[in-house]
Amino acid sequence: MMNVFDTLMERGYIAQTTHEEEIRELLGKESVTFYIGFDPTADSLHVGHFVTMMFMAHMQRAGHRPIALVGGGTAMIGDPSGRTDMRQMLTKEGIEHNVSCIKKQLENFIDFSDGKAILENNADWLLDLNYVDFLREVGTHFSVNRMLTAECFKQRLEKGLSFLEFNYMLMQGYDFYVLNEKHNCIMQLGGNDQWSNMIAGMELIRRKTSKQAYAMTCALLTNSEGNKMGKTAKGAVWLDPEKTSPYEFYQYWRNVDDAEVEQCLRLLTFIPMDEVRRLSALEGAEINEAKKVLAFEVTKLVHGEEEAIKAEDATKALFGGSGDLDSMPTTELEKSLFEEGVGILSLLTQIGLTKSNGEARRLITQGGISIKNSQVSDPSIVITLDDFEDNRLIIRKGKKVYHQIKLV
Structure with a gap:
């Protein structure tokens, strides 16, 4: 049976690792508990999150235990990573609403039955922290000089970085430490823009417990120009059917550029790699067959097979003169x-x-x-x-x- 690390490498998920050989050996010989964080800045996840959800699903299918961490506490601060300005401050009530919506989406995608996965909310330990105690127990392990060299802060320093946001790295690092103590979570996964925060958590665990922890980041879903995918004229492509209908979702993948088909098949479906390579090698008008497979498979994963069939039928009715139009917006x-x-x-x-x-x-x-x-x-x-x-x-x-x- 193929080691999941090799599977992830072959499919192009892994961007950076802290200990490549150790991680590969570890994932091949025992069940590892790992976590991925999702900050509830909206009441739905979007296509940008879907890659990390697939990252998580591949790991779970290989026998490893995921922790889906919803950031009800860190969302009170706002992650400065990848930002040139400060995020809009959310109310506690708004964050709680977003958390409940995201939990439902995660539960539809990851198997949480019988302890196969864990759902946590960092509000449970962050919101009641004593600030002075936190500074003494956690802040003492962080070097300001080193923090200022992190990519997540560099681009903000020119325009101004609030002290509020400067705390985010400490809080995310503390999350990793808490999950390590509570669930023996030894690995954090996430987007490539989270690298600095992940290293901070790994270092905090080492300094406080002398235990080894690990981190892996996944590649972001980008188009041929290097820009993030998942945007339309109407805005983000959401996983919530009320925000982006299954038909619109299907159409987004049906209409991706030819150059993006292989990447999307690798990262966003469970189609075997031999078939991915065959579909991606199609040229001219035949590449549309690959796009049909991509659109159906991704829509099925997010919205279920019934909705994928409806979207496919509506497309056939619109462009082929057969099928059912009722799934069209x-x-x-x-x-x-x-x-x-x-x-x-x-x-x-x-x-x-x-x-x-x-x-x-x-x-x-x-x-x-x-x-x-x-x-x-x-x-x-x-x-x-x-x-x-x-x-x-x-x-x-x-x-x-x-x-x-x-x-x-």
Whole structure:
């Protein structure tokens, strides 16, 4: 059986390790408890988190025990990593709401039954800390000079780093120490932007207990220009179906650039590597077959097989003339509204394709709106019942965003 470390290396997950040979040997001979942290800065995880969730899932499938740590305490501070400005301060109530939402998403993805995984919230130990005791027990082990050389602080020093955020590294390091004491957690996994914080926790464990701990970071999901993937014109691609519908989620992966297909198949699916290589080698129009597999597999993992099939059927109906359109983003409107007609500008805004009539007008004049595959050129047109077929009207925004209006 292949060592999970080799699996992770082959699939391109591992970016940095603290002790490569030791970690590989350890993961091959015993069950290791490890953790990954998720800060609840929103009420849903997004595509950027999905890579670390897959990292965690591969480890669990190989017999290792994950701890999913939700940062209800650290979110009160805000992680300065990868930021050029200070994060918006969240209320305690807002953080608690976000934590509960994220917990549900993690529970749908990681098997927490029979102690196979642990769910923790660092608010349980961080919010009741005595500040002076914390400084004496933890702060004494951190060198300010060394902290200032960390990448997570460097880019903030030019614009200003608050003392509040400066504490974040101590708190994340303390998390690792607490989980080590409580669950014998000896390894932290996370995104490559967390390297400095992970080293801090590893060092804190060594200084306080003389025990060895380890860290591994995973590669970020980036496009061919090196920018983070998971963004659309509407914003982040969320894992919450209320924020990004399963159809929109499916379409995002169906439309990735050809150059990104292999990376996405490696990192975001469990498809065997031989098949990943075969699919990635397809060229020209055939690469679309690989994109169909990618879109279906990723949607199935996040939203379940039923929703993946619905999204696939809606796509077939839209582009192939067969299948079911009901999974496409849809707005139901009263039939009576269109007896006298509705202006295209107000209609686009009403169904959420644009934020204002002004934006709708600009989009139309730039050729960005099509109805029944015909480009709309006149922003003053009125949509009536005559424009509907079988009580449906499909509007396309740009090249890839489709929205259906159904009459009721």
